Amino acid sequence: MTARVFISATGNGLTRAVQSAAGTFQVETLLAGVDVCCLAVDPLDGQRVYAGGNTAGVLRSDDQGKTWQSMGQMGYPVKAIAASPTQRNVVYAGVRPAMLFVSTDAGLTWSELHAFRRIPWRRLWFSPAEKPFRAYIQGIAPSPTDPQRIVAGVELGATVVSSDGGQSWTGHRPGSLRDCHSLAFHASNGAWVYEGGGSHGGAAFSQDGGLTWINAGPGLDRHYGWAVAADSGDPSIWYVSVSPGPGKAHGSQNAEAAIFRRDGAGWRKLSGGLPQPLAHMPYALLTDPGKAGVLYAGLSNGDLWCSLDYGERWEQLPVSLGGIHRALVMLASAPTQTGRNP
Numbered sequence: 190m191t192a193r194v195f196i197s198a199t200g201n202g203l204t205r206a207v208q209s210a211a212g213t214f215q216v217e218t219l220l221a222g223v224d225v226c227c228l229a230v231d232p233l234d235g236q237r238v239y240a241g242g243n244t245a246g247v248l249r250s251d252d253q254g255k256t257w258q259s260m261g262q263m264g265y266p267v268k269a270i271a272a273s274p275t276q277r278n279v280v281y282a283g284v285r286p287a288m289l290f291v292s293t294d295a296g297l298t299w300s301e302l303h304a305f306r307r308i309p310w311r312r313l314w315f316s317p318a319e320k321p322f323r324a325y326i327q328g329i330a331p332s333p334t335d336p337q338r339i340v341a342g343v344e345l346g347a348t349v350v351s352s353d354g355g356q357s358w359t360g361h362r363p364g365s366l367r368d369c370h371s372l373a374f375h376a377s378n379g380a381w382v383y384e385g386g387g388s389h390g391g392a393a394f395s396q397d398g399g400l401t402w403i404n405a406g407p408g409l410d411r412h413y414g415w416a417v418a419a420d421s422g423d424p425s426i427w428y429v430s431v432s433p434g435p436g437k438a439h440g441s442q443n444a445e446a447a448i449f450r451r452d453g454a455g456w457r458k459l460s461g462g463l464p465q466p467l468a469h470m471p472y473a474l475l476t477d478p479g480k481a482g483v484l485y486a487g488l489s490n491g492d493l494w495c496s497l498d499y500g501e502r503w504e505q506l507p508v509s510l511g512g513i514h515r516a517l518v519m520l521a522s523a524p525t526q527t528g529r530n531p
Contacts, residue, residue, distance in 0.1 A: 192522040196238060196254045198225040200514035205254045207522055214508040220257060228516040232274035235521060239280055241267030247282055249296050253520050260296035271329040275336040283326025287314060287343050302355035309360040314346030328372025332398060334379030340399040342369025342384060350399040364402030365393050370415045376478045381424035385414035392429045408456035409449055413438055418474035422481025426452045430471035444470040448486060450500050459500035473517035487517040
């Protein structure tokens with residue numbers, strides 16, 4: 190078994206769980222009282238993790254989550270964060286109200302991408318999720334092959350694309366979801382983008398870098414989508430977690446949730462040892478960048494499940510993350526030398 194580090198946002202700090210090669214876990218709690226709500230691993234630096242929160246601003250760890258330093262406040266709640274897979278030290282932060290910031294020095298300084306404020310029809314964006322009901326950026330997906338391509342999703346408003354590094358933006362892309370909950374490019378294929386959301390079927394995907402979209406809701410038996418993930422070996426194989434609605438998904442022990450896999454044959458509900466239905470929402474789905482077929486599911490109560498065969502069979506891992514409040518990331522536990530700058 191490959192050793193891994195899992196870091197989850199619990200709603201009251203972080204849980205860091207280090208898995209040994211034998212499969213045992215060492216668990217610690219960090220940043221107690223800090224309201225972290227989004228996490229991102231730097232694809233170009235195996236040691237670096239970013240975090241953002243409603244009052245925490247942006248934080249950064251350069252040792253796989255062992256220690257953290259504040260990158261300062263922006264004056265807005267940070268709702269989404271993503272590190273570029275093509276440009277070292279470039280990181281994006283989405284805030285409420287829906288604005289997008291970029292840093293080119295690993296979070297030390299930030300500048301707003303002002304063109305995001307000029308997206309057509311943004312005056313109609315409105316989020317019922319939390320007071321004061323202003324829409325916010327919930328998903329940021331930088332392309333793994335094109336440094337200029339960024340896809341962003343707003344809860345509740347639009348899914349939009351920039352082809353020039355954020356200097357201009359399209360309007361909402363037809364077929365994509367206006368109520369974005371998660372957004373991701375394939376790890377290495379810059380054509381495929383995936384989205385989970387709470388409107389128009391629960392899931393959508395693009396095969397041209399986010400410009401045109403296919404609504405993937407038909408075939409799902411429930412349509413409040415949340416997490417998405419794609420197999421590292423085949424971009425046409427991807428996953429979504431779904432629930433009947435927000436009351437179920439975010440309620441207590443009654444999510445009635447399921448995980449589905451999509452491939453050339455359409456959607457298939459995954460069981461193979463998973464409880465049916467899942468009482469706790471799978472807020473996180475993670476695939477292994479280095480091994481096809483591996484899928485992890487992190488549930489709202491902190492349970493962690495693993496499949497090694499594309500979701501056919503599942504094993505609950507012997508660890509509790511204490512809760513997953515929307516965000517979970519995974520890193521290889523072996524240290525790497527990156528020669529980072531700064």
